[in-house]
Amino acid sequence: xxxxxVLLVVTGIVLHFLITRLREPPHMPPGPRPxxxxxxxxxxxxxxxxxxxxxxxxxxxxxxxxxxxLQGQRAVVINSAxxxxxxxxxxxxxxxxxxxxxxxxxxxxxxxxxVFGDYSERLKLLRKIGSKALRLFSPQVQDVVQTELNDLVExxxxxxxxxxxxxxxxxxxxxxxxxxxxxxxxxxVEDPEFLKCVYFTDTACRVGxxxxxxxxxxxxxxxxxxxxxxxxxxxxIKDKILNxxxxxxxATLKEGxxxxxxxxxxxxxxxEEKTDMKSDDVIEDDHVIMTMQDVxxxxxxxxxxxxxxxxxxxxxxxxxxxKIHAQLDEVVGFDRKPELKDKENxxxxxxxxxxxxxxxxxxxxxxxxxxxxxxxxxxxxIPKDTVVFLNLWAIHHDEKQWKDPMEFVPERFLDxxxxxxxxxxxxxxxxxxxxxxxxxxxxxxxxxxxxxxxLLQQFEFKAPTEPFKEPAGKDGIVRTPLPFEVCxxxxxxxxx
Numbered sequence: 001x002x003x004x005x006v007l008l009v010v011t012g013i014v015l016h017f018l019i020t021r022l023r024e025p026p027h028m029p030p031g032p033r034p035x036x037x038x039x040x041x042x043x044x045x046x047x048x049x050x051x052x053x054x055x056x057x058x059x060x061x062x063x064x065x066x067x068x069x070l071q072g073q074r075a076v077v078i079n080s081a082x083x084x085x086x087x088x089x090x091x092x093x094x095x096x097x098x099x100x101x102x103x104x105x106x107x108x109x110x111x112x113x114x115v116f117g118d119y120s121e122r123l124k125l126l127r128k129i130g131s132k133a134l135r136l137f138s139p140q141v142q143d144v145v146q147t148e149l150n151d152l153v154e155x156x157x158x159x160x161x162x163x164x165x166x167x168x169x170x171x172x173x174x175x176x177x178x179x180x181x182x183x184x185x186x187x188x189v190e191d192p193e194f195l196k197c198v199y200f201t202d203t204a205c206r207v208g209x210x211x212x213x214x215x216x217x218x219x220x221x222x223x224x225x226x227x228x229x230x231x232x233x234x235x236x237i238k239d240k241i242l243n244x245x246x247x248x249x250x251a252t253l254k255e256g257x258x259x260x261x262x263x264x265x266x267x268x269x270x271x272e273e274k275t276d277m278k279s280d281d282v283i284e285d286d287h288v289i290m291t292m293q294d295v296x297x298x299x300x301x302x303x304x305x306x307x308x309x310x311x312x313x314x315x316x317x318x319x320x321x322x323k324i325h326a327q328l329d330e331v332v333g334f335d336r337k338p339e340l341k342d343k344e345n346x347x348x349x350x351x352x353x354x355x356x357x358x359x360x361x362x363x364x365x366x367x368x369x370x371x372x373x374x375x376x377x378x379x380x381x382i383p384k385d386t387v388v389f390l391n392l393w394a395i396h397h398d399e400k401q402w403k404d405p406m407e408f409v410p411e412r413f414l415d416x417x418x419x420x421x422x423x424x425x426x427x428x429x430x431x432x433x434x435x436x437x438x439x440x441x442x443x444x445x446x447x448x449x450x451x452x453x454x455l456l457q458q459f460e461f462k463a464p465t466e467p468f469k470e471p472a473g474k475d476g477i478v479r480t481p482l483p484f485e486v487c488x489x490x491x492x493x494x495x496x
Contacts, residue, residue: 029076029380031067032058039069041216049212049475052364052393055079059394065378071216073099075368075387076377079394081401081427083378087369087388088434091377096435097370099387102218104367107204107235113290115298119372119435122283125268126291130439133264137181141446144180146337148173149454155189156459156488163464163485166311170451171198171304177447178299182292183245184260196237201297203234206476238293246289262292299440301478302362303447308481309360310353310452313408315461315468315486320410323348324456325491334492338453340446346453347420351410353448354423357396357430359408364393364479366432392429401427460489 032043047054055077058066064080078084087095096119104116114130117123152173156166168189175197176186187194207214213227214220221228249262253270269283314321331345332338343350369388376382397405402412415421431438438444455461464485471482 024074025381025383027379027381028074028383029065029067029377030062032062034069039072041070043068044070050364052361052391055365055389055391056394056397059391065380070387073387074383075389076380076382077389077391078377079391080398081395081429084390084395084429085433087377088390088432088436091375092434094373094375094382095369095371095388097372097385099368099370099385101215101368102221103207103212103215103231106214106221106231107207107238108290108293109286112284112286113294114439115294115367118370122287125283126287127439129265129268130261130291130295132268133261134181134440134443136264137261138443138446140180141177141443142340142450144177145447145450146454148176148186149337149451152451153454153458156455157490159488161487161489163487165483165485167304167308167483168198170307171300173451174304174307174447175201175300178296180260181299182261182295183249193241196241197296197300200234200238200241201300202480203230204238204297205301205478205480206474207231207234212476242289242292242296246285246292261295262288265291295440298438299444301480303444303451305362305478305480306353306356306360306444306448307451309362310356310448311461311486312470312481312484313356313359314352314456315463316470317408318462320352320408321456321461324352324452325460328453328457332453332457334457338450338457340450342453343449346449347414347418348410349449349453349456350420351413353445353452354413354420354428355408355410358402358428359396359406360473360479360481361393361396362430362478364391364475366390366392367436367477369436390429390432395427395429398427458491460491462487462489 032040034040035042043058044051044054047057056079058068058077059079064078065083066077066079068075068077078087098111098116098118100111101116105111108116111117114123114126117126152169155169156164172187172189172194175194179185179187187197206212207227207230213225214231221231245262249260249266253263253266265288269288273282314324327346327348328338331342338346366389369390371382371384371386371388374382374384382388396402399405413421413423431441431444464487471484473479474482
């Protein structure tokens with residue numbers, strides 16, 4: 001009897017698989033043959049959790065665009081800048097959707113944020129509100145960053161010549177810039193809430209990844225495994241902090257206080273409540289809180305990680321670090337702090353940051369997109385609701401576009417006059433593009449520039465022991481370097 005039931009279930013699965021395959025539209029991008037139940041999971045399992053590397057392997061056989069079946073969903077993987085721009089720019093509305101991602105949905109109260117929210121009038125409104133608030137904060141960035149830099153330099157001076165892991169120190173400074181923008185406050189390194197914030201941002205990026213264990217097997221949420229404990233603890237901590245901040249701002253807004261991003265989001269929400277909006281487009285409390293979460297996590301984690309990878313590359317390549325020192329000494333000197341107005345005269349710093357974003361690819365596999373209608377790419381049919389992965393790792397390491405793509409060569413971003421090249425035509429998309437381009441793109445570039453210039457003006461970073469062993473990357477939504485230590489030598493003891 002049991003054997004008959006098993007055979008019946010297996011037969012049902014195979015028949016469902018065959019019927020589904022027969023209904024597939026013609027002229028889809030090529031790809032490996034999927035299996036019943038598991039799809040192409042076996043084709044990517046060997047590289048897990050580094051899904052982007054599995055896609056790179058499949059690219060060698062199937063080309064720059066191919067089809068895979070994962071978690072019962074049809075997915076198209078894009079591995080070149082040319083095709084990515086066709087999808088994100090030429091056909092930006094066709095690929096502006098977001099598929100259901102269990103882990104993303106779980107940590108964002110059913111995708112009520114900007115990052116994981118599907119394309120809709122409400123999402124467009126949230127992006128408009130967020131973009132406006134970020135522009136309003138932009139003039140304050142330099143002063144806020146320089147305040148945090150002063151404290152960061154002071155903390156780093158305390159290490160003397162001893163090896164130090166700077167991750168928490170840098171993350172505190174970046175987090176305080178984000179908190180000034182979002183909440184109008186800052187933390188100290190000893191503050192217990194700061195450590196909770198570090199935990200929930202790190203954990204959210206690790207467990208929220210589409211290719212995490214829960215992302216691939218959502219049903220495991222009902223089992224007492226470590227990933228479940230991590231994601232539940234993360235949600236408990238972040239919800240407690242963000243809910244409190246939200247209600248504090250709601251109370252002060254009623255008292256007439258404004259000035260930060262949360263107040264701006266609340267004001268826009270209250271304004272929209274006065275209009276005759278469709279029920280599906282209404283901005284709820286959770287939408288505001290989850291947008292606060294997006295800014296907090298994305299702004300903190302990506303900028304911190306990019307700065308850490310930049311330090312890794314500068315310690316690995318001391319001659320490149322020396323070129324930055326020389327340019328900073330010539331343009332800025334030691335009598336003042338680097339400013340945003342120095343940007344055009346410090347192209348080598350910009351080139352180093354661009355090369356870090358390319359080589360280290362902080363987000364190697366972007367949050368997946370979804371086709372909002374039946375459309376096409378490169379002449380291939382892309383049916384509505386198809387999941388679309390942008391393999392930014394493949395784009396940033398494309399041997400057809402970059403010479404020696406695994407080498408750290410900032411000069412590849414400079415023209416013959418030593419000025420920054422226009423990156424919009426290069427195989428380079430660290431902030432994505434189109435309808436889903438990173439809202440904080442301009443702000444992030446300003447922060448990274450000011451922090452790296454400020455740190456390199458003050459310090460020379462060296463390996464604790466030679467040769468320096470470059471840390472590997474740890475994958476999640478954000479690809480972070482494994483813990484590493486550096487030594488710091490003060491460049492000018494009289495510098496302010």
